[in-house]
Amino acid sequence: MTDQPTTPDADVTEGTDDAVRAELTSLRESIDNIDAAVVHMLAERFKATQRVGRLKAEHKLPPADPARERDQIKRLRELAAGAKLDPVFAEKFLNFIIAEVIRHHEAIARA
Numbered sequence: 001m002t003d004q005p006t007t008p009d010a011d012v013t014e015g016t017d018d019a020v021r022a023e024l025t026s027l028r029e030s031i032d033n034i035d036a037a038v039v040h041m042l043a044e045r046f047k048a049t050q051r052v053g054r055l056k057a058e059h060k061l062p063p064a065d066p067a068r069e070r071d072q073i074k075r076l077r078e079l080a081a082g083a084k085l086d087p088v089f090a091e092k093f094l095n096f097i098i099a100e101v102i103r104h105h106e107a108i109a110r111a
């Protein structure tokens, strides 16, 4: 972020047919609902993983469990393929989340 004054972005749909703009708005409402659901689901997942992190710290278990991760990645790739979602993307997404969870578990173990 800078302190420079910003000009608002132009409406990229200006001049586009009204029916097209209405369809875009409707699709974006669905996207906004899905994004909200994703945020809420991720929040619940992190609540559960925080509890796992505390349990592991109390019982001196390591923050990461590579065997469990391998099983999850295999399962998620299969689910993704069945849902016509790119399995490579699904794996990257899960790995991104797991890396954050492991960071949390390391922090809990240090605390």
Ligand SMILES: C=C(O[C@@H]1C=C(C(=O)O)C=C[C@H]1O)C(=O)O
Binding pocket: 049, 052, 063, 064, 065, 066, 068, 069, 072, 097, 098, 101, 102, 105
């Ligand atoms: C949550 C756990 O800790 C880590 C994070 C995982 C996850 O986010 O799904 C899976 C395995 C572990 O590396 C766990 O062991 O179940």
